[in-house]
Amino acid sequence: MEGDSFSYKKAGVDIEAGERMVRNIKDMVRSTFRPEVLTEIGGFAGLFKPNMGRYKEPVFAAATDGVGTKLKLAFMIDKHNTVGIDAVAMCVNDLVVQGAEPLFFLDYLAVGKLEESRSAEIISGVVEGCKMAGCALLGGETAEMPGFYAPGEYDLAGFAVGIVEKEKVITGKNIVPGDILIGLASNGLHSNGFSLVRKILFEHAGLKPEFSPPQLGCSLGEELLRPTFIYVPLVLSLLKEFEIKGIAHITGGGLKLNLPRVFPPNVKGVLHKFSWEIPPIFPFIQELGKVEEEEMYRTFNMGIGMVLVVSPEDSGRVLNRITQSGWKAWEIGSVDDIRGEQAVVEIS
Numbered sequence: 001m002e003g004d005s006f007s008y009k010k011a012g013v014d015i016e017a018g019e020r021m022v023r024n025i026k027d028m029v030r031s032t033f034r035p036e037v038l039t040e041i042g043g044f045a046g047l048f049k050p051n052m053g054r055y056k057e058p059v060f061a062a063a064t065d066g067v068g069t070k071l072k073l074a075f076m077i078d079k080h081n082t083v084g085i086d087a088v089a090m091c092v093n094d095l096v097v098q099g100a101e102p103l104f105f106l107d108y109l110a111v112g113k114l115e116e117s118r119s120a121e122i123i124s125g126v127v128e129g130c131k132m133a134g135c136a137l138l139g140g141e142t143a144e145m146p147g148f149y150a151p152g153e154y155d156l157a158g159f160a161v162g163i164v165e166k167e168k169v170i171t172g173k174n175i176v177p178g179d180i181l182i183g184l185a186s187n188g189l190h191s192n193g194f195s196l197v198r199k200i201l202f203e204h205a206g207l208k209p210e211f212s213p214p215q216l217g218c219s220l221g222e223e224l225l226r227p228t229f230i231y232v233p234l235v236l237s238l239l240k241e242f243e244i245k246g247i248a249h250i251t252g253g254g255l256k257l258n259l260p261r262v263f264p265p266n267v268k269g270v271l272h273k274f275s276w277e278i279p280p281i282f283p284f285i286q287e288l289g290k291v292e293e294e295e296m297y298r299t300f301n302m303g304i305g306m307v308l309v310v311s312p313e314d315s316g317r318v319l320n321r322i323t324q325s326g327w328k329a330w331e332i333g334s335v336d337d338i339r340g341e342q343a344v345v346e347i348s
Helices: 015-030 068-077 083-096 116-133 194-204 220-224 232-241 254-262 281-289 293-299 312-324
Strands: 058-066 101-111 136-144 154-165 180-185 246-249 267-271 304-310 329-337 344-347
Touching: 015 116, 015 136, 058 083, 068 083, 068 154, 068 194, 068 220, 083 101, 083 116, 083 154, 083 232, 083 246, 101 116, 101 232, 116 136, 116 154, 116 232, 180 312, 194 220, 194 281, 232 304, 232 312, 246 254, 254 267, 254 293, 254 304, 254 344, 281 293, 304 312, 304 329, 312 329
Parallel strands: 101 136, 267 344
Antiparallel strands: 058 154, 101 154, 180 304, 180 329, 246 304, 267 329
């Protein structure tokens, strides 16, 4: 109407709230800084000076990912302090499979309306994930976009950069028939397959997040929000001691589609499905949704969050070192020859 006075705040964007949030999280973010960080939070860009003297031919690795529709669970049960760990994990795990040490991470949080306490809760998870991975939270962006997201909803994504000596980049090119596949236990679903999970559990079966199936030992909400394991410290320690020929991060596409990504041509992976512990959430989903086994193994991690490919001579020592470090792991299969064909995975 004539005479109305408009402002950015009246349009739904509270600049002052954003500035307060940045001030309030500064100490939390600063706790992740490595010695190479040259800037404080709040600048236009973060500056990082890597120690190039450690490398002959340094190679930077970069990865980006989001939490996906797992966020819908956070909205449903109003718990937001773990999804930041997922955002970090999905990126840094992708770096370490190439042999790269994560250096820094940046987050992107987009909201319809900025709620300072909830945003700080989300960032606390990002901070925790960065500490687990040993990388700095170098910066980020919180975008307030009124009318773009439903009330109470947001999106969260991340970007990570790492570094590796060129001659130590893990490519999988040396993988040969007879090599052994070692599976590292997952922490449940991690951050993949949630569109199918929500369709089965909440739309089809009509369950609620507070429902506690006896076989899970906790509520569905607790189980589904378990944050993705961050494998970085474990894998970096193994790389100092052993030759790891290939590593696969088992994300969207499951074991069937992710493991072949590290294989050279003319080999296949043969997995023995009773050789590791499958967390009960997976058969629970499969039974309720009448999901075909093939679909399960190409959608979910099925209890294996990362796969290492090693020689038969090293497999026993690698497995012992992993279990001594407090992780669950199993010899889950081997590499076989399939001349003239593309790399695949068979599950028997």
